[in-house]
Amino acid sequence: MFWYDHNLSGWGWFAMSASMILFWGVIITLGVLFVRALTRTSNTGTTADTPSAHTPSTDPEELLAERFARGEIDEDEYHRRLTVLRGRTGDGPRLSKS
Numbered sequence: 001m002f003w004y005d006h007n008l009s010g011w012g013w014f015a016m017s018a019s020m021i022l023f024w025g026v027i028i029t030l031g032v033l034f035v036r037a038l039t040r041t042s043n044t045g046t047t048a049d050t051p052s053a054h055t056p057s058t059d060p061e062e063l064l065a066e067r068f069a070r071g072e073i074d075e076d077e078y079h080r081r082l083t084v085l086r087g088r089t090g091d092g093p094r095l096s097k098s
Helices: 010-039 060-070 075-087
Strands: none
Touching: 060 075
C-alpha cells in the first residue's frame, strides 16, 4: 500500500524546501503589493488646496518664482529675469545685450 516506504530521498527534501520557500515568497509578495495598493496616493483626486506637483504652470513669472524659492537662482538673477519678463512686449524678438 505504501510504495515509497515513508522516506523522502534527497530530491524529496529539496522539492519540499523549494516549494515552502516559493509559497512564503508568494504570500509575502502579495502582502506587500496589497499594502502598496492601499497606501498609494492618486494624483487624480487632488483638491484645490494641494495642487499636483505634475501640473506645469504656464505663467513664466510663476516658474521664475518657483526656481527662486527652490534656490536654483539667486535674488539678483531673479530680479534681472523678472525685469526682462515684464519689459518684454512679445511683438518682436528679444534683444540681447551687446
